[in-house]
Amino acid sequence: MTSPKQPQSANLVSDGDLRYANLDERKRKRMISNRESARRSRAKKQQRLDELLGEINKLQSDNNAIMKKIDGATQMFVGAESQNNVLRAQLTELTDRLHSLNSVLHIAQEVSGLAMDIPEIPDTLLEPWKLPCSVQPITTSFNMNMF
Template structure:
């Protein structure tokens, strides 16, 4: 009988050792799983930080392009304003010259060919000088 309790205690000790061993293995497994999870989280965070940096870089480049285009637009708009003003001045001069020619035609009796002056501001598609060629190159539109 004295051997029996020893066997039971030995058997219970073995089961406790097995339970402890399972707990230890589970703890080690949980630690490894937690470590892998932290690594995945860190990698994901690193990817997001890189994406943010790339987006900021792209945004800066786009903003720079917008500023360049805006400056070019303002320059062209300013030149257009100057050209419109010049057209108006030249149209006024031409109208004055035509009125002088009509006056001379009326008092001299000599018939003169006085063309009508189209208003380029009202009819921008109608060129004042239809025989004149429009010359443009592809590089004038490069920014």
Template sequence: MGSLSPESDNDPRYASVTDERKRKRMISNRESARRSRMRKQKQLGDLINEVTVLKNDIGKINEQVDVATRRFMEMESKNDVMRAQALELTDRLRSLNSVIEMVEEISGQDLDKPEIPQNPWQIPCPLQQPILASMFDC
């Protein structure tokens, strides 16, 4: 007998089931593609936001670097002034020690002479008394 099986291409029920499956698969694929596009769009938006945040961070860091650079330059300038003042004071101390030596020769007394440091930056200073700029303005 020539009864049609459901798998037969000639069976209208099979054709409608196949068409329904194709339609559902197509709808599912479209939905999947839509979700994929939405994910990619969200990822792109997230990356754009991250770039914006990172650019802002870079701007802030650059400002901090500029401030630190200015402070460094100011300190370097102040250090240069202090080095010059320390050299001048060392020269004055040498001159005063020469005067003390002359006084010792004339008077015959042994006077205490301050030691002249080899490196003015290693002058021992009491921590309780900070060095004031006015101390160097002689």
């Protein structure tokens, strides 16, 4: 015996069942869409991370190259400063010798009575940056042109 409220055939779908089917289909499509969107987002994020890591490596490499140049320039500066100190010491010694020799010449002139042409020591020897100098090309060694 069948009741009058039950459908006569099992193949018939009620309006409520159809709504649930449509809702389930939309939910399934949305889930698929969300998964695909999340996958694209993760791929994009990974690509950006890879780009940033590459940039970090490049910047570290550039930084290392710059640090090597700075070290080389520092070594050249220390070498030049050392040479300047040696040259200053030599200048002082030679200037003192020149003063001594001039003193000897003045004594010899007084003792002999002969007139001698004894040049005065120019002040520029004591201030070498004021020396007149001829224009000469400045040459550098290969190591000095490292920049």
